[in-house]
Amino acid sequence: MNPRTGCILPLTEPVDSLGDYLDRGGGEGLATALRHEPEEVIAEVRTAGLRGRGGAGYPTADKWASVRASGGPTRYVVCNAAEGEPGTFKDRFILRRNPYLVLEGTAIAAYAVGASRAFVVIKRRYEQEIARLQGALAELTEAGLLGPVTVQLVLGPDEYLFGEEKAALEVIEGGEPLPRIFPPYRLGVFAKRDACNPTAVNNVETLAHVPTILCNGAGWFRSSGTDTSPGSTVFTVSGDVRSPGVYELPFGLPMRVLLDLVAGGPANGGRIKAVVPGASAGLLTEGGLDTALDFESMRAAGSGLGSAGFVVYDDSTCMVAATLTFARFLAVESCGQCPACKHGTAEIAEALERLERGLGSEKDLDTVRQKSGTVTSGSRCALPLGAEALVGSALAAFGDEFTAHVGRPCPLPRDLPVPKFVDFDDVTGRFHYDERYRLKRSDWTYAAGPEAGAVRSA
Ligand SMILES: Cc1cc2nc3c(=O)[nH]c(=O)nc-3n(C[C@H](O)[C@H](O)[C@H](O)COP(=O)(O)O)c2cc1C
Numbered sequence: 421m422n423p424r425t426g427c428i429l430p431l432t433e434p435v436d437s438l439g440d441y442l443d444r445g446g447g448e449g450l451a452t453a454l455r456h457e458p459e460e461v462i463a464e465v466r467t468a469g470l471r472g473r474g475g476a477g478y479p480t481a482d483k484w485a486s487v488r489a490s491g492g493p494t495r496y497v498v499c500n501a502a503e504g505e506p507g508t509f510k511d512r513f514i515l516r517r518n519p520y521l522v523l524e525g526t527a528i529a530a531y532a533v534g535a536s537r538a539f540v541v542i543k544r545r546y547e548q549e550i551a552r553l554q555g556a557l558a559e560l561t562e563a564g565l566l567g568p569v570t571v572q573l574v575l576g577p578d579e580y581l582f583g584e585e586k587a588a589l590e591v592i593e594g595g596e597p598l599p600r601i602f603p604p605y606r607l608g609v610f611a612k613r614d615a616c617n618p619t620a621v622n623n624v625e626t627l628a629h630v631p632t633i634l635c636n637g638a639g640w641f642r643s644s645g646t647d648t649s650p651g652s653t654v655f656t657v658s659g660d661v662r663s664p665g666v667y668e669l670p671f672g673l674p675m676r677v678l679l680d681l682v683a684g685g686p687a688n689g690g691r692i693k694a695v696v697p698g699a700s701a702g703l704l705t706e707g708g709l710d711t712a713l714d715f716e717s718m719r720a721a722g723s724g725l726g727s728a729g730f731v732v733y734d735d736s737t738c739m740v741a742a743t744l745t746f747a748r749f750l751a752v753e754s755c756g757q758c759p760a761c762k763h764g765t766a767e768i769a770e771a772l773e774r775l776e777r778g779l780g781s782e783k784d785l786d787t788v789r790q791k792s793g794t795v796t797s798g799s800r801c802a803l804p805l806g807a808e809a810l811v812g813s814a815l816a817a818f819g820d821e822f823t824a825h826v827g828r829p830c831p832l833p834r835d836l837p838v839p840k841f842v843d844f845d846d847v848t849g850r851f852h853y854d855e856r857y858r859l860k861r862s863d864w865t866y867a868a869g870p871e872a873g874a875v876r877s878a
């Protein structure tokens with residue numbers, strides 16, 4: 421390919437109108453793609469080393485190539501804008517600032533895999549982002565700037581599972597967000613016995629990187645980041661830091677730099693005790709803050725990059741309580757199709773709650789240990805992996821705190837929200853939390869009873 425460099429802005433630069441977008445090089449990525457064969461487009465994305473930003477870091481070119489190679493004439497692309505990972509606001513941030521880029525990336529993906537139809541799945545309650553997407557879609561379609569693909573918005577429910585790719589397909593088909601068994605590249609949207617309709621599901625941010633890669637070239641993309649995690653990503657930092665926010669930075673910088681220099685360091689003069697990368701990977705402790713922020717280094721440190729959303733807890737935090745907030749979130753969001761996940765997530769959350777209330781026993785601690793090792797058994801989706809990884813890492817790093825809770829009230833009783841964000845105020849740099857998930861220990865009452873667990877909420 422013969423790229424023209426410098427034609428597109430960073431993902432998070434605000435773009436107000438189609439004219440503004442075109443002035444800054446918008447549309448060049450798709451135009452470049454359409455001048456080449458789809459296989460060449462996939463090859464360029466492979467050379468760039470683009471990896472999925474939806475959580476797993478899967479190579480985008482490999483996903484597209486397997487959808488393209490799958491049988492049948494009908495293929496689809498799904499842009500995943502459901503964003504439900506606790507501690508993450510990057511996709512909504514990008515959509516608010518530059519929906520054109522995401523739609524152009526979706527159109528390039530459709531051309532690459534050979535799809536004539538694409539869907540953008542988004543939560544119904546994300547009204548600002550829907551309005552921006554609708555406006556941009558109308559403008560791009562009218563200007564003929566989406567190539568041969570038709571893009572449709574699909575508004576869905578608030579559940580965490582709506583963002584799981586197999587559940588998202590169910591919602592597109594008019595169903596509930598219940599993950600099916602086969603992956604989308606094998607059984608896609610509207611699949612039937614004689615038509616498997618392979619579908620490429622990609623995260624908003626993944627697709628937003630694609631036009632810049634096509635326009636500026638794989639070499640440009642690789643000039644930042646690391647060898648195995650090239651380019652930049654959009655980090656969300658929340659919790660006990662002075663400047664919570666959404667920041668676009670190259671992969672590979674140490675976690676400590678992100679937290680101290682970019683996010684202002686610990687709030688209230690405390691020390692960082694733990695960093696939780698959403699509800700899908702293990703936590704990092706203070707000793708792990710020099711870990712480089714790339715897929716491999718985070719995994720090697722026993723954690724994971726997830727969707728690059730980090731929740732910071734300082735030393736005023738009870739780690740049993742912090743673990744409980746995530747465990748309870750996962751138990752509530754489990755759809756119950758797989759027995760080990762349905763029962764395991766619930767039992768872990770109940771045992772942790774008893775421990776946190778000072779009413780737990782050694783048996784509860786054993787339950788947490790044992791169930792976090794079996795909760796993923798026979799699972800259709802990766803939701804319970806979060807319970808395994810996060811609870812397991814908390815037990816490993818803060819075992820003494822868990823043991824100290826047996827039969828004793830919590831020494832650090834601070835209300836903690838689950839960082840499920842409903843909004844982010846760009847001006848004040850504040851996240852607004854979904855208050856339904858707040859762990860309000862100040863409201864708890866303790867019922868005296870013979871059984872550990874005879875507790876109720878006020
Ligand atoms: C419970 C659960 C929730 C998820 N939610 C999202 C989400 O909101 N957005 C997203 O892009 N991916 C989400 N994923 C990951 C998707 O299943 C899928 O891997 C991703 O959209 C693929 O895009 P990528 O290859 O560009 O990363 C979720 C996965 C699980 C298990």
Ligand code: SF4
Pocket residue numbers: 581598599753754755756757758759761762799800801802803804
């Ligand atoms: S693993 Fe859990 S959340 Fe996923 S499909 Fe099974 S029961 Fe539902």
